[in-house]
Structures are given as structure tokens and as C-alpha cells.
Amino acid sequence: MVKDRRSPRPRLTDVAERAGVSMKTVSNVVGGYAPVSDRTREKVLAAIAETGYRPNLSARNLARGRSGTILLAVPRLELPYFASLAGHIVTAAATRGWTVLLHQTDGTAEGERAVLEEEPSQRLDGMIVSTQHLRAVEVHRTDAVPLVLLGDLEPHGAIAHVGIDNWAAGRAAAVHLAGVGCRRVAMIGAGIGTTRRDRTAGVAAGLREAGLPVLPELLRPIAANTGEEGERVVTEMLAELRAAGAPPPDGVFAVTDWVAMGALRALHRSGLAVPADVAVIGFDDIPYATSSLPTLSTIAADRACIADHAVALLEEQQGSAMDSPARTAQRFAPFALVPRESTARP
Amino acid sequence: MVKDRRSPRPRLTDVAERAGVSMKTVSNVVGGYAPVSDRTREKVLAAIAETGYRPNLSARNLARGRSGTILLAVPRLELPYFASLAGHIVTAAATRGWTVLLHQTDGTAEGERAVLEEEPSQRLDGMIVSTQHLRAVEVHRTDAVPLVLLGDLEPHGAIAHVGIDNWAAGRAAAVHLAGVGCRRVAMIGAGIGTTRRDRTAGVAAGLREAGLPVLPELLRPIAANTGEEGERVVTEMLAELRAAGAPPPDGVFAVTDWVAMGALRALHRSGLAVPADVAVIGFDDIPYATSSLPTLSTIAADRACIADHAVALLEEQQGSAMDSPARTAQRFAPFALVPRESTARP
DNA sequence: CTGAAAGCGCTTACAG
DNA sequence: CTGAAAGCGCTTACAG
Structure with missing residues (x-):
């Protein structure tokens, strides 16, 4: 379709003229504002197709006050x-x-x-x-x-x-970890302990439901939900546990996939194998969750x-x-x- | 600041009236369309502040024909x-x-x-x-x-x-790989071999410049620049090399960080250590490049x-x-x- | 540097 | 179901 660049864009008036109806009628067809007879509608649609009309949203919004x-x-x-x-x-x-x-x-x-x-x-x-x-x-x-x-x-x-029911999602993650045999589950993420019905609260509830303890030394709030922070905090946690003569966790819930990726790095560097020694689950289902080492179990919101x-x-x-x-x-x-x-x- | 919700939004006219000038002058101040005397400008700016005026972009665009x-x-x-x-x-x-x-x-x-x-x-x-x-x-x-x-x-x-000079960036990556001792560099990515001045062409040029060969068996086009594809193709390449009795690459250039993450997975699963056995460099500097195992060297565009x-x-x-x-x-x-x-x- | 007025392309009571 | 007309809030020649 060859277009003349200099010809101005067709307006509602042009379509109306071509279809032999009023602007109002064309407006009704285009915007679906009021019922139009089939016969008229067809004429208008034909005229729109012939002229290549497309509405000017600035004008429409101005007129409609939005x-x-x-x-x-x-x-x-x-x-x-x-x-x-x-x-x-x-x-x-x-x-x-x-x-x-x-x-x-x-x-x-x-x-x-x-x-x-x-x-x-x-x-x-x-x-x-x-x-x-x-x-x-x-x-x-x-x-x-x-x-x-x-x-x-x-x-x-x-x-x-x-949003999603973060509490239920956290609970599902905990039940999943318990289901693969975890007994000492750590939680890593910003906001831990701040709200009552958030994802970490759900994890805690899920653990209790599965008969597992919620261990304070495994609850780790972080400053930002980034991979770097996840790595830093998990590294710190493992060192503290070791110093205290306590065993490492055998499961990790991270509030975010990115944080989980950092956790993966920290665990690897501490000589812990995922998932053999520690199971890890994230949250978000980012595209990279399928490319990490190992690939990341996660919660995917719709x-x-x-x-x-x-x-x-x-x-x-x-x-x-x-x-x-x-x-x-x-x-x-x-x-x-x-x-x-x-x-x-x- | 308390606002009366029922009062209509202030218009250019309201500002003009309050400042005691014409709409045109206010328009000139707001849009910077024409010079206005300092004294007048101040009056107008004061009126704008008092009324809380913000321009209606629909009206502006309609009037300006954009x-x-x-x-x-x-x-x-x-x-x-x-x-x-x-x-x-x-x-x-x-x-x-x-x-x-x-x-x-x-x-x-x-x-x-x-x-x-x-x-x-x-x-x-x-x-x-x-x-x-x-x-x-x-x-x-x-x-x-x-x-x-x-x-x-x-x-x-x-x-x-x-865009960036992809050719130069590719060349820089190749020079970097050569600089850390790579002699057999593989290239992984969609579009390989399709254009003359793209990143992979730059890599090839950089390798030649460093006196290194561009080995056809190490050039691997992929269907899509995703982690999954990167993993699949590198796995395939390593298997083919092994079958042919050829050594694996000691360097990998991936057209994208995501592809590089897949390559990392494939190398790990083949028992090759990164960077000890194989150095890997990606492209894009995505946030996750600092959370992969190991963290990813890359090219960052401005x-x-x-x-x-x-x-x-x-x-x-x-x-x-x-x-x-x-x-x-x-x-x-x-x-x-x-x-x-x-x-x-x- | 400033004013009065037309016009941008729509929608929407209002009247039929 | 359809028309004629006012109005949305700006910008821009045009005139001063």
C-alpha cells in the first residue's frame, strides 16, 4: 500500500463524510459508545478501512477528560x-x-x-x-x-x-522442603519478621505444621534482596554456626531467586553440595532460575x-x-x- | 497541603488570570516557547505554584499535532x-x-x-x-x-x-581471553557467522590478532540466546570434541550472559573447572552476572x-x-x- | 515582549 | 438510532 506522505492523517470527519453519516455515528462505531445499526456500522467500517483512519488519542482523552x-x-x-x-x-x-x-x-x-x-x-x-x-x-x-x-x-x-497469597506460598515452600527431608530450614531475606502474613511467616507456619522447628539462628534478615547480600549473609550464617559447633542447615528458603543464587554461591564455597547436603528454594521464577547451578526450585506467581x-x-x-x-x-x-x-x- | 477534591484541576487560563497576564504568556513560560521578561516570569511561576498547575499533555499534544x-x-x-x-x-x-x-x-x-x-x-x-x-x-x-x-x-x-561497536567489543573480549592464556577459544551464540561486523566477527579478529587460531569446530551457532540453548550446545560441542579425540576449549566467548550461564552449567557437568580449565566471558553485564558460580566476566554497554x-x-x-x-x-x-x-x- | 482568537480532533449532552 | 454544536485545554500564527 503506497501512502502519500504529504496527505494529512484522516480524521473522524473524513470518515464520516466518506460514509455519509455524522461524526457522532463514526465516533460511536469506533469507541463503541452507543449501539449503531448493522447497515450503518458496515458503511462506517468500510470508510475506516478505505481511509486508514486511526483515532487521535490526545483528542479523545482531552474530550473525555482523562x-x-x-x-x-x-x-x-x-x-x-x-x-x-x-x-x-x-x-x-x-x-x-x-x-x-x-x-x-x-x-x-x-x-x-x-x-x-x-x-x-x-x-x-x-x-x-x-x-x-x-x-x-x-x-x-x-x-x-x-x-x-x-x-x-x-x-x-x-x-x-x-498480589499472591504470600503466606500460602511460603507455607507451600516449607512443606516442599519438609517433603524432601529437610529438618533444619534457614530463611534468608529482607523483611524477615516484619509482617505477620508475609512469605517468611508462611514458611514458619509450614515448618511447624510439618513438625519442624523454627530455629532463630537460621532466620537471617538481609539489607537488600540481591545476590550479593544473599551470599554475604549465608556465608556469615555458616561461619557462625560452625563457630558455635552447630550443624549447617539442610534446607534454605530464600525470599527471592536472586537471593537464592547468592545462597548457592555461599553454600558451594563452604563445601556444601546442593541439593545433596542442602536443598534450596527461591521465589519469583526468573528466567535465570533454569540456568543456575543447580537449577532453582521456586514459587511462580501468575x-x-x-x-x-x-x-x-x-x-x-x-x-x-x-x-x-x-x-x-x-x-x-x-x-x-x-x-x-x-x-x-x- | 490539603486539597479540595471537588475543585477542578487548574488550567492555563486560571494561572493567567491569577498572574494578570494572557494565556499565551503563561504558555511561553511553561513550555519555554518564547522569551519572557524576568518580572513577568516570576509572576507566572508564583501563580503556578499557588494554583498547583500542571499541564494537560493531551491538550498540548493535540494542539502541537503530535x-x-x-x-x-x-x-x-x-x-x-x-x-x-x-x-x-x-x-x-x-x-x-x-x-x-x-x-x-x-x-x-x-x-x-x-x-x-x-x-x-x-x-x-x-x-x-x-x-x-x-x-x-x-x-x-x-x-x-x-x-x-x-x-x-x-x-x-x-x-x-x-548501538555499541560490537565488533570492537568482541575483539576486546578475545584479547582478554588471550591475555589470560587461552589458546583454543570457542564462540557460542545465535547469529554466529551471519554478519560481518558483529561481536563474533570481532572475537575472530581479536583471536587472529593475538596469534590464535579460529577453529571451525569451536564456532557454535545456537537457535536462541537463552541459558538452555547455551547449555545444550556447549554440552553437544564437548561431546563431539571428545568423540573426535580433540581437547576441549580453554576459553569460551558467549554472545550473551544468559548463554554464558548455560555454558557454565555444561562445563561443570562435564567436569571442567571455570576458570581453571576454561575461562568464560559473556556479554551484557546483567545483574545476575555477579551471582553466578563463578561470577561472570562480561562486556558492559553504556x-x-x-x-x-x-x-x-x-x-x-x-x-x-x-x-x-x-x-x-x-x-x-x-x-x-x-x-x-x-x-x-x- | 504581550494579547485576542482560531484551531488541533475528538466526545457528549441535547434535540430529534 | 442519528445530527448539529459546544467544549475539552492547550499552541500558534497574527497583530500589536
Whole structure:
């Protein structure tokens, strides 16, 4: 199809003229705003095809009084879990005519606070914010912009929130470790002990359920969920246990696959074999979980489902009163435990 | 600051009224379109601060005849290299008032072709497309939408392109491997042997320069740049060499860190120690390169620089004729070789 | 350096 | 189910 570069883009008027109907009717067909007779619809669709018309979203948004963009804040896009989530959110948002403005909080409490409290540089139809540090009770709504929180939050009912049931996922991981024979399970990760219903709390519950102890010396909070930190803390833990004459753990739960990769390094350097001596399970199912040595057992959240829920909740909040149920809804997405080499025992 | 939720958002008119000037003047201050006297500017800025005014981008874009959005196509957002690049591009685009529409090609030739040839669903001020399969000569411009290609392209001068000098980077990797004593270097990766100035061609040149042979049996193209493929192909190569009574390589160049991680697995399973028996170097410097066993030496591209160049080229192409130099400019960003454990020898 | 006014391309009461 | 017209909030010649 050859196009004349100098001819201006076709507008709604051009389509209307060609189809012999009013702009309003074309608008109704394109936007699905009101029912149109089949005959008219066909004429309009033909005219759209002939002219190659595509709507001008700026004009549409201006007329409808919305910005057409939502903001998505994640710790770092470089982390595959969040990148993947972002991809799904972009897709879900596009379905509703939204463009996603990406924002990175750098995974710090200040970064999270900033995006929630500072004035955005442009108008937004809504915000999806993935928090790691900020507790939901600390989030104060500064205005009426629709907001959905993602992540590991305590259910408190004041702000819309979507995530997986981290507690249940942690519990499943613990049951899996117990099932492959672990008796001394260590937990490594940021946020350990801070919330009541998070993944590490679930692990503890799962261990108790399996009749295993939750040993304080094996609970290791870390400063950041990175591989380096995971390696450092596990190395430290092994040294302390050795010094105390205590045996090493025979199972490790890491809050994140990246942390688990660091744990793998630390265990290897201490001469412990995975999974023979120590079984290791991570969380997130990043692409690299299948390329580590050994491959990593992990918990995989249904990220597409999380994305759909989040964007849907934003849509339900559009124009709704501050006390609408969509403002405070809590939605859960499913997860799956993916067993791989790091917990494979005969 | 308490805000009345029911009061409508302040507009340019409101600011103008408050400052006692015309809309045009406020517009000039906000957009920097024309010089304004210091005294007037101050009055306007004060009024903006008092009203909490923020521009409506839909209205601005409509008036200026642009869409305010550019499209960025990457193979998969889950790959940290591209996620990081996307983050930088979002930042660079925001500086120029652009919102980035994210698109994933899935890393396939069809996906790349589709985004370049199909009609976008909305109007775009430009496109940045990261290609892996499509050769630049195959890219046919279907319309006047500004376009910048990213990736490993042959310089041909017909379409704007930004990337690092992959050939030089490959050469640097080869020189590094030679420097740590490698004599039999294998190359693993998709696209091997397809282009003349790409990273693997650079590796070959670097090896020759160091007086080392480029051994055909050590050149291994793979179907996709993934860890699984890297592991499969290296395993296969080692088996073939063994069967032929040939020694294994003592150095491996992988086109991607992820492929290198797969190579690490294959080497380990074949009983070869890294770096003692085989030195391994990857490409991209993904965050996990510091968490693999051993940590991965790699080539790090200056992604912020790539992003800046790409967005700047798009801006230069705005409204310019099809024969403007920005339509065909080639720009290079710097890179660095990052030595880690996988090539560390005493 | 500043003003008054037209226009960007849509949507949406309102009237039929 | 369809039309004619106002309006969304900006920018930009044009005139001063």
C-alpha cells in the first residue's frame, strides 16, 4: 500500500463524510459508545478501512477528560520479575486505552515514599505501585488519583491491593522442603519478621505444621534482596554456626531467586553440595532460575493475573467516589511451586 | 497541603488570570516557547505554584499535532539487558515530554517484522526498535514515522541506528581471553557467522590478532540466546570434541550472559573447572552476572548513552524531511570489559 | 515582549 | 438510532 506522505492523517470527519453519516455515528462505531445499526456500522467500517483512519488519542482523552496514562512504579526494571510484570501490565493497560508511564523506586523506602507523595509531573488516570518497604498503613492518599498497591502487604482494607497469597506460598515452600527431608530450614531475606502474613511467616507456619522447628539462628534478615547480600549473609550464617559447633542447615528458603543464587554461591564455597547436603528454594521464577547451578526450585506467581487485576481495579476506580469498594479491594492471584534440581532428592 | 477534591484541576487560563497576564504568556513560560521578561516570569511561576498547575499533555499534544508517545520494541522485557535499556529510554523520553509505549517482539524475526510493518493501533511520534534477526537492508520504511534501530546491524547508511561497536567489543573480549592464556577459544551464540561486523566477527579478529587460531569446530551457532540453548550446545560441542579425540576449549566467548550461564552449567557437568580449565566471558553485564558460580566476566554497554542517542535521534527526525541526516545517522555508545571470576587466573 | 482568537480532533449532552 | 454544536485545554500564527 503506497501512502502519500504529504496527505494529512484522516480524521473522524473524513470518515464520516466518506460514509455519509455524522461524526457522532463514526465516533460511536469506533469507541463503541452507543449501539449503531448493522447497515450503518458496515458503511462506517468500510470508510475506516478505505481511509486508514486511526483515532487521535490526545483528542479523545482531552474530550473525555482523562489523561490516558497510568503510572507503574517498580523497584528496578532490571529485575526480571518486575520487568515481566511490567510487560503484562502494559498489555492489560493497552486493552483499556492506557499508556503506561514507567517509574523506578530503586527498591528503597524513600523511592517508594517519593512516588506516592510527590506531585507527578503530568496528570495520571491512576497509579500502580509495587512496594517492598512501605507498609500499607503508612500510605496516605494525597489526592483522588486511583491507586493500586502491589506486593507483600498486610491486609488492612484501606487501599486497593493485589498480589499472591504470600503466606500460602511460603507455607507451600516449607512443606516442599519438609517433603524432601529437610529438618533444619534457614530463611534468608529482607523483611524477615516484619509482617505477620508475609512469605517468611508462611514458611514458619509450614515448618511447624510439618513438625519442624523454627530455629532463630537460621532466620537471617538481609539489607537488600540481591545476590550479593544473599551470599554475604549465608556465608556469615555458616561461619557462625560452625563457630558455635552447630550443624549447617539442610534446607534454605530464600525470599527471592536472586537471593537464592547468592545462597548457592555461599553454600558451594563452604563445601556444601546442593541439593545433596542442602536443598534450596527461591521465589519469583526468573528466567535465570533454569540456568543456575543447580537449577532453582521456586514459587511462580501468575503475573498476568496480577497485572489484569491491578489494571481492572484502576478502571473500576475511575470517577468513582473515594468510598467506592474498588478503592479498597484486595485481590489475590494464583501461584505455583516449581520443583527443580536445587530441591531434587532421590 | 490539603486539597479540595471537588475543585477542578487548574488550567492555563486560571494561572493567567491569577498572574494578570494572557494565556499565551503563561504558555511561553511553561513550555519555554518564547522569551519572557524576568518580572513577568516570576509572576507566572508564583501563580503556578499557588494554583498547583500542571499541564494537560493531551491538550498540548493535540494542539502541537503530535501524539506524545513513542514506541519501544524489545525482544522480551524479562531480559534484564532490555529491561534496563527500557528504563533508560523511558527516562530520556520523559525529558522530551514523551511517553513510551512498550512492545515485545518475543525475539523472533516475525515479531520484529510485525512491529516494523504493521499499522500501529495509535499514532506515534517515533519508534525505537531493537532488532536481532532483521538485517537493516530488509527494513523497509512504510511511512514517515521517525525510526531508530538498536542492535547489531551492519552499517549501511539507510536507517538511523545506535548501538555499541560490537565488533570492537568482541575483539576486546578475545584479547582478554588471550591475555589470560587461552589458546583454543570457542564462540557460542545465535547469529554466529551471519554478519560481518558483529561481536563474533570481532572475537575472530581479536583471536587472529593475538596469534590464535579460529577453529571451525569451536564456532557454535545456537537457535536462541537463552541459558538452555547455551547449555545444550556447549554440552553437544564437548561431546563431539571428545568423540573426535580433540581437547576441549580453554576459553569460551558467549554472545550473551544468559548463554554464558548455560555454558557454565555444561562445563561443570562435564567436569571442567571455570576458570581453571576454561575461562568464560559473556556479554551484557546483567545483574545476575555477579551471582553466578563463578561470577561472570562480561562486556558492559553504556545503556544510558544508547538510550540518550536513540531518543535524541528521534527528536531530530521530528518534522524533518525524509532525507534529513537524522534519518540515517549511525551513533555509537561506549562499552567496558568487566573482568570477574570466570576469567580470573593467577 | 504581550494579547485576542482560531484551531488541533475528538466526545457528549441535547434535540430529534 | 442519528445530527448539529459546544467544549475539552492547550499552541500558534497574527497583530500589536
